[in-house]
Amino acid sequence: MSKPKLLVVEDDPALCAQYKWGFPAWRVLIANDRVEAEAVARREQPAVVLLDLGLPPDAEGVAEGFAALETLRRLAPTMPVVVSSGQDHRENMLRAIALGAYDFCEKPADLALLRTVLDRALRLRELEEENLRLAAQPRPSPIRDLLTGDEGMLKVCRTVERLASVSVPVLLLGESGTGKEALARALHEMGTRAAKPFIPINAAAIPETLLEAELFGHEKGAFTGAVRQVIGKIEQANGGTLFLDEIGDLPGNLQAKLLRFLQEQMIERIGGRSQIKVDVRFVSATNQPLEQQVEEGRFRADLLYRLNAVTVRIPPLRERGEDAALLARAFLARDGREFGRRFRGFDASALAAIAAHPWPGNVRELMNRVRRAALMAEGPLVNAEDLELAAPDRAAIAAQEADSEVDLDLRAARMRAERETIERALARSQGSLTAAARLLGISRPTLYTLLDTHGIPLPRPEAGSPAASIDAV
Known part of the structure; x- marks a missing residue:
């Protein structure tokens, strides 16, 4: 070597x-x-x-x-x-x-x-x-690019793995930022349609006046500005998978057309006269309560029954145990490589803040906060301020440090071993810093620094003891 x-x-x-x-x-x-x-x-x-x-x-x-x-x-x-x-x-x-x-x-x-x-x-x-x-390193998960150690989320992954081989419609329910598109893509890539197109479309991101043309396409001259024939997203996904996100925002007239497509696997372009046969797997997602919208008359009951042949509920990040810290470390390692920076990880204040934050934006919010911290952090350890999160009190930080002792974190293990070794050296040297430094093979200034790092109070040898005499030299 x-x-x-x-x-x-x-x-x-x-x-x-x-x-x-x-x-x-x-x-x-x-x-x-x-x-x-x-x-x-x-x-x-x-x-x-x-x-x-x-x-x-x-x-x-x-x-x-x-x-x-x-x-x-x-x-x-x-x-x-x-x-x-x-x-x-x-x-x-x-x-x-x-x-x-x-x-x-x-x-x-x-x-x-x-x-x-x-x-x-x-x-x-x-x-x-x-x-x-x-x-x-990727963690064990049936789904590529999805990191989790939470049993509830692993159950979701196993469900998606089983559903990938059958072309039934799947409805993904979960808050914004929980990874609905990643799961929809997994349904496609792990199934028999993987070689065909995966076409995502967000119903909430497209104006209502344009959404029908986006989904079904249009013929030349169908309306003002239609200067050529355009193939819609459903037709583009032929043989593959169409993922319609935020389906709860779909207007009523399009709900009827979508229901017909799901029943017959036939579409008609705007301005067209012929029926077009398509073979598409349909996956939808929403963060809205569709059952409540059905009761209020804002969503068709028959469409909901077509959509939710199988419903997969995705837990929010705040309910996924230690996943927030797990994902934060993975994002920091990735962003550090991208920006040419080397980080040791997160300090105790950052880990406590990550554990305490409710993450209303879920994984997407966590990803953005870590990315910003990777750009703005001044030292090798990212703190709560770098993440723009409120630093918890000392009790919360101490609890976070105690919880981390069951974590297989190499740096935390090294810090624990170092503290225990210093304490044993101080005990064996009867509180003499000089003797303790000699036992540890370090200088006294280094020992002062380590005592401060680990929060170990300076020992006070009794007057007249051998330890007191040594340190007085």
């Missing part, structure tokens, strides 16, 4: 030579300033970066180093950057971590410690990339 690439951004030739010698497990790339670092990062796409803050032309300060950090984080959000500096280390450490650095090491750095830190950074990146790959 080829060695992972390590980009060292350092202007000291002696240190560069030491790093090349001291990291035999890495392919070490050298850059001496910010411009060169950006060029090498773009060209070589290193796995990890070791960045010195004192870079020319500000070798005695840190401004150029922090500018390089921001450039690298913007260029590759998932690329871990380990920062090193010998100046005002605590202030610079806090600022570097706030800007997205993976870790901070004081100079002069111990090579063994640096090797441990770099190895951990590489493992983190590998875990995150594996998590993204798993999130992008």
